Amino acid sequence: MNPPASLGGPDPCGELLVRTASGDAQAxxxxxxxxxxxxxxVILRIVRSRALAEEILxxxxxxxxxDCSRFDPGRGSGRAxxxxxxRRRAIDRVRSVSAQRERDxxxxxxxxxxxSPDVQYEALENIESARAARAVQGLPEDxxxxxxxxxxxxxxxxxxxxxxxxxxxxxxxxIRDGMRRLRTSLGVTDAH
Amino acid sequence: xxxxxxxLAAGYVIGGLSADEAAEAERLLHEDAxxxxxxxxxxETMALVAADDEPMAPSEEAAQAILSIPRQNILAASGEPxxxxxPERGPVTGPxxxxxxxxxxxxxxxxxxxxxxxxxxxxxxxxxxxxENEQLxxxxxxxDAEQQEVQRLLGxxxxxxxxxxxxxxxxxxxxxxxxxxxxxxxxxDMEGPEEGQDLQMWIIDQDGAHDAGLMTAEGPAVVTGPxxxxxxxxxxxVEPEGGSEEPTSEPLVVAEx
Numbered sequence: 150m151n152p153p154a155s156l157g158g159p160d161p162c163g164e165l166l167v168r169t170a171s172g173d174a175q176a177x178x179x180x181x182x183x184x185x186x187x188x189x190x191v192i193l194r195i196v197r198s199r200a201l202a203e204e205i206l207x208x209x210x211x212x213x214x215x216d217c218s219r220f221d222p223g224r225g226s227g228r229a230x231x232x233x234x235x236r237r238r239a240i241d242r243v244r245s246v247s248a249q250r251e252r253d254x255x256x257x258x259x260x261x262x263x264x265s266p267d268v269q270y271e272a273l274e275n276i277e278s279a280r281a282a283r284a285v286q287g288l289p290e291d292x293x294x295x296x297x298x299x300x301x302x303x304x305x306x307x308x309x310x311x312x313x314x315x316x317x318x319x320x321x322x323x324i325r326d327g328m329r330r331l332r333t334s335l336g337v338t339d340a341h
Numbered sequence: 342x343x344x345x346x347x348x349l350a351a352g353y354v355i356g357g358l359s360a361d362e363a364a365e366a367e368r369l370l371h372e373d374a375x376x377x378x379x380x381x382x383x384x385e386t387m388a389l390v391a392a393d394d395e396p397m398a399p400s401e402e403a404a405q406a407i408l409s410i411p412r413q414n415i416l417a418a419s420g421e422p423x424x425x426x427x428p429e430r431g432p433v434t435g436p437x438x439x440x441x442x443x444x445x446x447x448x449x450x451x452x453x454x455x456x457x458x459x460x461x462x463x464x465x466x467x468x469x470x471x472x473e474n475e476q477l478x479x480x481x482x483x484x485d486a487e488q489q490e491v492q493r494l495l496g497x498x499x500x501x502x503x504x505x506x507x508x509x510x511x512x513x514x515x516x517x518x519x520x521x522x523x524x525x526x527x528x529x530d531m532e533g534p535e536e537g538q539d540l541q542m543w544i545i546d547q548d549g550a551h552d553a554g555l556m557t558a559e560g561p562a563v564v565t566g567p568x569x570x571x572x573x574x575x576x577x578x579v580e581p582e583g584g585s586e587e588p589t590s591e592p593l594v595v596a597e598x
Contacts, residue, residue, distance in 0.1 A: 337389065
């Protein structure tokens with residue numbers, strides 16, 4: 150395995166982003182061909198609707214074309230930046246749809262329910278998906294759950310504490326320790 | 342790194358910090374190189390976790406829409422056809438973003454807007470009719486109850502799940518808690534039954550199959566029915582409309598708990 154780009158390994162994805170930022174359409178196409186399927190999987194894990202995921206993927210690549218000069222090769226790898234953008238857009242969309250549904254329900258229009266991703270159902274699905282990932286499997290269950298609820302479901306740490314019935318400090322500890330363990334097990338860097 | 346800063350960096354990457362914490366993380370990100378490095382490391386960590394996902398090729402339609410983004414933006418900005426692999430990018434304008442989506446997606450968006458409008462009109466009519474109003478209240482109350490059950494399931498200490506492939510490309514996830522006596526069945530890409538038929542869930546134990554309620558292929562369903570133990574199974578069959586007292590067809594899915 151190549152060393153992670155953040156440790157100075159090769160970063161072809163980052164190089165393509167830099168070229169894309171200068172208006173290189175060929176680099177943009179290579180970026181999509183190389184990363185599109187990975188990003189779609191990341192988005193789909195959050196929204197669980199293929200049609201919606203593909204729409205969000207279009208938004209992500211529109212942002213890449215229009216605004217990828219925000220990517221700083223000195224700060225991290227290209228793929229990490231792309232995944233961060235994809236995850237943020239997916240979470241924003243789920244929140245938007247969920248908020249719309251709550252407004253509709255308040256007005257007695259529950260018809261949208263079956264069309265909308267339900268964040269609670271998604272949380273259940275994604276916890277299990279996260280467990281399936283090899284790296285996450287190695288985490289204690291309470292740490293994996295706290296990370297999955299924040300990362301895939303977009304819950305605040307206060308909300309996670311409420312859902313799990315544990316103090317906020319416990320959630321913070323689980324997230325910090327879990328992320329530290331993940332980082333170490335994936336060889337990104339040693340714990341500080 | 343200081344423990345609190347490590348938590349801030351982790352939380353900044355996976356989300357969920359409070360507003361004050363997020364502001365502090367943003368400040369540190371710009372002022373503290375060590376913190377910025379910590380954030381980058383955590384972002385790389387989550388990128389590697391994502392790499393564990395099975396890649397999923399976008400549809401041809403989505404691929405074409407995405408690959409046309411540079412050309413669409415340039416056309417919108419300049420008003421002239423542009424060819425070549427590395428064109429100068431013009432300023433991104435409103436029209437550029439408007440043409441970003443493919444035409445079918447635009448049609449779907451228009452259709453969805455029309456349906457929303459229709460729902461609003463129909464909803465208004467329903468609210469004027471007392472009987473329908475009552476039914477609406479019951480529906481909303483039912484949704485609230487279902488939400489509460491899902492919340493209970495989320496917080497269950499023994500929450501577990503089984504994912505079962507159906508074989509035609511569809512699948513079902515069964516999330517359950519024996520402690521809470523709750524089961525949630527979530528279909529993925531499942532085709533609905535034909536006219537005059539329903540999908541029916543069953544809890545299967547050593548005494549046989551017990552009716553656990555109807556479900557649709559479109560969304561999750563909370564199982565109602567007899568109590569169950571950890572060695573039970575959940576099955577789904579296609580039954581005549583309204584359901585049957587016993588299964589009358591081979592199960593589409595059986596998920597062992």
